[in-house]
Amino acid sequence: MYACIHGPDASRLADSFSPFVEMVDEKTAVFSITRRQIKQAECLPHPVAVAATAEAAILAARNLPGYTFIPPGQEARVLGALSIDALPPDPELFETFHLWGIRSLEDLARLPQDDLAARLGDRGLWLQRLARGAFERPLRPRIPPTIYEESADLDHPIKLREPLLFLIARFLHDLTARLKSQSLAATALYLTLNGNQRTHSVPFPTRDVKLLLKLVEHSLDRQPPEAPIAKIRLELIPTEPRRVQHGLFTPAAPEPEKLELTLGKIRGLVGEKNVGYPELFDTHRPGLARPAGPLLPFRYFRPPLEARVTAERLWTRMFQGKILQIAGPWRSSGDWWHPDTWNRDEYDLALSDGALYRLYLDRAPKKWFVEGVYD
């Protein structure tokens, strides 16, 4: 027998009956019920229905008040009075039912099965079986997500790097074995040392312990723990494993595992924010905008060089010279609603040193800058 509870705290109530509960929606819970438990179900404050099939119990609990017990074989009789709208919505079929004058589940249940299948197909037949309370299906109990984590409270805090990595490696071996048993892989790694969490996102799902350990190792190199480690927790975020189809004629590309380790090392060298791939934005801001056409290759001076300019000469801390030719000004401004606004006049100038520079006047502080060189 199946029982269905329909109410705001259906999930909590259903949990008191069975560990295997299917949540049909937020307010509707279905579970398998024993004869001894039926008495307890009668006392619940919400609409409850007990029936031989899960779908009959759901229909009754959702549409009939109080406690309803449907004896086996009596489903069609008990549910027959319900409106046809109690069934899962199907606008096309419901319009047909309306044209045929079918208003209740009893009307639908009475229709000849073969003729209904010939006219409305499997979907019509399925709705009729629901209306008769005869549709049987297995319960689909909710499965709480498995958390892949290992933790340890250490009696003697770890001061050295190697013993810490040894412990992390042991955790990783255990966790990846658990992931493998479920045909999963890790997409991120959360390492909490003394309550401080570090996140390592892996660009591709992996179960490679060496790779994950190397990522942790690089992170510890970049940012060593501030105190001996007394508490450690490691969690892997599971996802579907990567499936790659290699091609014979595709150009060579860096191996993702090797590349991630390499970029991790380079990040440790030059800083986290200095490694990546360039991206342009949907803006008119100089240097960030997507190009509308071919542009002259340009090199930036970052930060721009502050300049002193007269009609004939230009001075910066790096170079100076006579202005041979100058084109401009090209005025641009934008993002006036943003603190990081820009408002400037740009010039292209040829200097006596033979180079072509982009000079601009920042109109807010009225200062000249050399932004870069055409090259």
Place this chain on the structure above:
Amino acid sequence: MAAAFPLGWRHVEPLDTLPAAGRDFPRGRISEITGTRSSGRTSVLHALLAASTGQGEYAALVDTKDAFDACSAASVGVELSRLVWVRCGGNAEHALRAADLLIQAGGFGVVALDLAEVAPAALNRIPPTAWFRFRRALESTPTILTVVADHPLAKSCSCLTIKMPPRRAVFTGQTPFLLLRDAG
């Protein structure tokens, strides 16, 4: 020549105006692009990156002075999503180390080491053995290591050196309504 460089060459289309030797970059070797400001060295570098990423390869740019302009690079066909960009904040030592790591990782069509505008004192500190190490690491790989600099640095370790001559700016229109058309 084909026997000497069995891994093939990277042909760069936009360089047709350059001498014939400058149009092809040998794979598995070090190439250098040298010249002064506005000589066109960045144009050659962008053309090489565009040719590489356009064929589906991955490229890496080690940008010592944070000078890379993604906007002009994208406009000549560089696929930015296939370009790893490492900014070194002016530190040549970090740039060399990053280039070494990228070469060791393998799989890149082009690794570009941009040392242009770096102070001569910093360049003088680069030991010659660094270039020998690069040359050794590149052997038997399809990677082109391109060094962009003001002057030749790799010397005998470099298989190809393109010296970009100074160019004249081309402005059109009448003063004061000039328009910069080309860098020469």
